[in-house]
Amino acid sequence: MRIPCPLCGDRPLEEFIYRGDATLTRPAADAPMGAWVDYVYLRDNPKGPHREHWRHAQGCGGWLVVDRNTVTHEITQAIQARPGGEVQR
Amino acid sequence: MTRQTHRLNGAGSRLDRSKPISFTFDGKRYSGYEGDTLASALLANGVRLVARSFKYHRPRGIFTCDPHEPSALVQLRSGARQEPNIPATMVELYDGLEATSQNRWPSLRYDLLSVNQLFSPFFAAGFYYKTFKWPAKFWTNLYEPVIRRAAGMGRLSGGIDPDTYEKIHHHCDILVIGGGGAGISAARAAAQSGARVTLVEEHARLGGFDSTGLEQDIAELEALENVRILPRTMVFGWYDNNTFGAVEQVSDHLPVPAAHQPRQRMWKIVAPQVILATGAHERSLVFGNNDRPGVMLASAAERYLRDYGVRTGSRAVIFTTNDSTTGLVKALGAAGVTVAAVADARNGDEIETVHGRTTVTGVTLRQKDGSRRTVDCDTVCVSGGWNPAVQLLAQRGQKPHWSENLQAFLPQEMAGADFLCTGSLVGLEAHEDCQTHGRIAGEAAGKRFAAPDSASLADYHNYLEASEQRAAKFAYFESSTGKSKKFIDLQHDVTAGDVSLATREGYRSVEHVKRYTTLGMATDQGKTSNIHGIAAMSKALDKPMSQVGTTGFRPPYRPVSLGALAGRSRGKHWRPILRTPLHGWVEDKGGVFIESGLWHRSQYFPKPGETMSQAISREVQAVRSAVGFCDVSTLGKIDLQGPDAAAFLDRVYSNGFAKLPVGKSRYGLMLREDGIVMDDGTVSRLAEDHYFITTTSAESDSVISHLEYCHQVLWPELDVVFADAGEDWAGIALAGPRARDVLARIAPEMDVSNAALPFLAARECTVLDGVPARLFRISFSGELAYEIYVPSPYGRPLAEALEREGAEFGITPYGVEALDVLRIEKGHVSSELNKFTTAADLGLGMLMSAKKDFIGRALSSRPGLTDPDREVVVGLKPLDPSHSFRQGAHITASGAPLAPENDDGYITSAAWSPTMESCIAIALVRRGRERLGEVVEIIDPLHGEDPVPATIVSHHFYDPENTRVRS
Numbered sequence A: 001m002r003i004p005c006p007l008c009g010d011r012p013l014e015e016f017i018y019r020g021d022a023t024l025t026r027p028a029a030d031a032p033m034g035a036w037v038d039y040v041y042l043r044d045n046p047k048g049p050h051r052e053h054w055r056h057a058q059g060c061g062g063w064l065v066v067d068r069n070t071v072t073h074e075i076t077q078a079i080q081a082r083p084g085g086e087v088q089r
Numbered sequence B: 001m002t003r004q005t006h007r008l009n010g011a012g013s014r015l016d017r018s019k020p021i022s023f024t025f026d027g028k029r030y031s032g033y034e035g036d037t038l039a040s041a042l043l044a045n046g047v048r049l050v051a052r053s054f055k056y057h058r059p060r061g062i063f064t065c066d067p068h069e070p071s072a073l074v075q076l077r078s079g080a081r082q083e084p085n086i087p088a089t090m091v092e093l094y095d096g097l098e099a100t101s102q103n104r105w106p107s108l109r110y111d112l113l114s115v116n117q118l119f120s121p122f123f124a125a126g127f128y129y130k131t132f133k134w135p136a137k138f139w140t141n142l143y144e145p146v147i148r149r150a151a152g153m154g155r156l157s158g159g160i161d162p163d164t165y166e167k168i169h170h171h172c173d174i175l176v177i178g179g180g181g182a183g184i185s186a187a188r189a190a191a192q193s194g195a196r197v198t199l200v201e202e203h204a205r206l207g208g209f210d211s212t213g214l215e216q217d218i219a220e221l222e223a224l225e226n227v228r229i230l231p232r233t234m235v236f237g238w239y240d241n242n243t244f245g246a247v248e249q250v251s252d253h254l255p256v257p258a259a260h261q262p263r264q265r266m267w268k269i270v271a272p273q274v275i276l277a278t279g280a281h282e283r284s285l286v287f288g289n290n291d292r293p294g295v296m297l298a299s300a301a302e303r304y305l306r307d308y309g310v311r312t313g314s315r316a317v318i319f320t321t322n323d324s325t326t327g328l329v330k331a332l333g334a335a336g337v338t339v340a341a342v343a344d345a346r347n348g349d350e351i352e353t354v355h356g357r358t359t360v361t362g363v364t365l366r367q368k369d370g371s372r373r374t375v376d377c378d379t380v381c382v383s384g385g386w387n388p389a390v391q392l393l394a395q396r397g398q399k400p401h402w403s404e405n406l407q408a409f410l411p412q413e414m415a416g417a418d419f420l421c422t423g424s425l426v427g428l429e430a431h432e433d434c435q436t437h438g439r440i441a442g443e444a445a446g447k448r449f450a451a452p453d454s455a456s457l458a459d460y461h462n463y464l465e466a467s468e469q470r471a472a473k474f475a476y477f478e479s480s481t482g483k484s485k486k487f488i489d490l491q492h493d494v495t496a497g498d499v500s501l502a503t504r505e506g507y508r509s510v511e512h513v514k515r516y517t518t519l520g521m522a523t524d525q526g527k528t529s530n531i532h533g534i535a536a537m538s539k540a541l542d543k544p545m546s547q548v549g550t551t552g553f554r555p556p557y558r559p560v561s562l563g564a565l566a567g568r569s570r571g572k573h574w575r576p577i578l579r580t581p582l583h584g585w586v587e588d589k590g591g592v593f594i595e596s597g598l599w600h601r602s603q604y605f606p607k608p609g610e611t612m613s614q615a616i617s618r619e620v621q622a623v624r625s626a627v628g629f630c631d632v633s634t635l636g637k638i639d640l641q642g643p644d645a646a647a648f649l650d651r652v653y654s655n656g657f658a659k660l661p662v663g664k665s666r667y668g669l670m671l672r673e674d675g676i677v678m679d680d681g682t683v684s685r686l687a688e689d690h691y692f693i694t695t696t697s698a699e700s701d702s703v704i705s706h707l708e709y710c711h712q713v714l715w716p717e718l719d720v721v722f723a724d725a726g727e728d729w730a731g732i733a734l735a736g737p738r739a740r741d742v743l744a745r746i747a748p749e750m751d752v753s754n755a756a757l758p759f760l761a762a763r764e765c766t767v768l769d770g771v772p773a774r775l776f777r778i779s780f781s782g783e784l785a786y787e788i789y790v791p792s793p794y795g796r797p798l799a800e801a802l803e804r805e806g807a808e809f810g811i812t813p814y815g816v817e818a819l820d821v822l823r824i825e826k827g828h829v830s831s832e833l834n835k836f837t838t839a840a841d842l843g844l845g846m847l848m849s850a851k852k853d854f855i856g857r858a859l860s861s862r863p864g865l866t867d868p869d870r871e872v873v874v875g876l877k878p879l880d881p882s883h884s885f886r887q888g889a890h891i892t893a894s895g896a897p898l899a900p901e902n903d904d905g906y907i908t909s910a911a912w913s914p915t916m917e918s919c920i921a922i923a924l925v926r927r928g929r930e931r932l933g934e935v936v937e938i939i940d941p942l943h944g945e946d947p948v949p950a951t952i953v954s955h956h957f958y959d960p961e962n963t964r965v966r967s
């Protein structure tokens, strides 16, 4: 598999580390315990499109938001996670 | 030396008759020519019996002319280079080649284990599942030794492979897989676009089954500058985003690799466009004793005649379902071989059974009217049609689709956004068809390269549709009668009867029948045979072939050696080594190294005649009584700057940093979001907006990744930047009551008094002669101590200066063993941060700030983590100081029976303490803090040791009042 890093270009899978669902938002400090449990533990396991966090650990070090199809591994978009850094390839 | 009795005069397009070659098989000397394969040379010498089969030890010969040969597997070379299970058909002959037959005892001709045939009912389908249920001791006493001997293949030498293997990455615009007629045309046409084209071919030469007439095309292709040809290279896997794995057999055709050349080279190829021209495999037919030496694929017999000038016999019978054998009939005639009969299944003729034991002596033919006749012959040439080599496509998730017209499984999709298919893979037969369509495919790929999305595939698809209409094939797989064993899978000895039995026993899915019978699970992966298993299931279950379907295909397409997968990562190169800036100095001092992650760290510094434990005790005592120094360069180091740096630290550490004054250090605890401790370290404030962080050696990478996540994803609004400074700084811990005296010598310009440089002071300063340094009064040992960081190149000079200037104070270098003893004596947690413990478990609950939000705060309060029954950090001391215990030992209440429910925890760190003159330990003990003073038992059944009575104590064994660090 290859991931198009917006900063480094098309790079092989071995350079990246995977984190998981990129659509979660860290709850507010006073959020109920249930919200925290959801955030830390509960994940969907979709068959198809999935928005997820990857880090280009062996490259620029950037955290990326990658849209990947979990069936075909097709990647339709990879952008920097940092707002203002949405350089796209 | 025997004569090449079966070699034809003059024939053999691949041979160089001016270069005779000598080789041995089972110790007997034979001759061949350059260009031969081991198989062709054996056949030229009249050798037919070359192997015994896997299960029944039946005599087997050479069945194909291809790498997926199911029968003629041999052991190649000797000594450490010995390689088992190599198809003789893919071994290029070299002078002095040694090959031996395998899976026979005592000899190939008199294999005593062939009695297995008599017990064949026991080896029938599901043998493994039916047999291996009985008492467990049968496994080690009976099944393993007996079956290993009876049903095995070749053997490894057990020696270390003396050759090297390497890996290479390759990028091209268009990859063509397969160098037959179609692939050659495709590559030439694709290259016209100016694209960088790479053509990969499994064999030593291009040309496929029949290179006659292709010489000019091959020469022109080879002359193109933008075309790279990789012969002897097999693409074994097609991975996501058009990444391919391939193995190049660089030196397998040589006695030993040339100087500085690897035996094999692993290619990782990335290509936006690929043209698959992987060809087709001829399939066998299923009839009685169809495995006898002398039974051979028709195309193989033809290629041995044409390419190698070898006639495999003098009287041949041909058994076919198609027209591809017409050329063979002519070629046999021209070579003076009598064609005794042609059994064409289309006319209702078939071979019922083959006669002869170690070689074919004749066949019984059954004609359409049911009449039988026996024909004497020494060769049977079989063609059951052709299986397109769809394996790579199937690896990508395509289910091959059954073409009723072609009687074959074809690619489900003939083209995709990043691939095209051509040649016999897509069912084309005639040379002209393959070349024409290859050219069309190559042009299409070239257009895609020049202007993506613009290329029309109309010609490409029209050509395929037209040719499928032309070629209707006859459906025939298995002879209708006969009592002899009819083999489907020659390599795994799976018969038509086995498949039929499996279906009678209720197996319906092709995947289940495969596993139950082991059909197609041998090294050839059933390339000549799977189709017959599917046909047998189709017949038994009365389901069409399309509904039975194929099994899944996974990489590798063909076996790949472990050496090629490992590449250079073996022996001392199996993983990288990290060395600290002090590595050379430690070596010069005679220090012993220990591997810790990728680091090689100094373990201890023995003096002549000292044991390891004596050296460690001496080093500990030196720190406690005088002064010592230790390389701590492996600690993670992060330089953090920005106006929001304090706010950022407050969110990632459980304790507070906003109020840390400039010039001060503080211990910091970092949690995971689930409330478990991630790492600890120190944070020092060098300026209002500038911090220097240390992490543990083991976690530095994951901490940096975590901090980057927090910064880039969670709180991008915080104005902070940080850099991994791990390799920038060498770090040395200077510890002991005389540490200040030594520091004064190496930093003469600095006021090092306790008032000017108190406990937890942090300074940027200079040491030696103007070397910039960062100095922190931090102690891991419990003594007056400093951590001194200098730019990496100054690490060694600093160590030398400390040794020199500290000599009069008795300075002693110490390694990580003494470091660990010192911290256990002091009660600092380290290995207790084991990804199961919370701050409270570690006795660090006071570092959980209640005044702010931080990573891990919320879930730290979940019930599981606040359970008073949790195991918490305490110390242990044996009642009898001469007793000892080890890390990993468990704790039970005194007198409690040895049972899992009585497990009260375990020892996380243990050491002999020269200071306490006792073994001491830090342990995680259930409700430990309530049990101080209790006598418990330390049990270590894994090491077979007797229980040791010990007292639970505070883990702060040494100087619990913390007076020495502040002195």
Ligand SMILES: [Zn+2]
Binding pocket: A005, A006, A007, A008, A009, A056, A059, A060, A061, A062
């Ligand atoms: Zn990158």
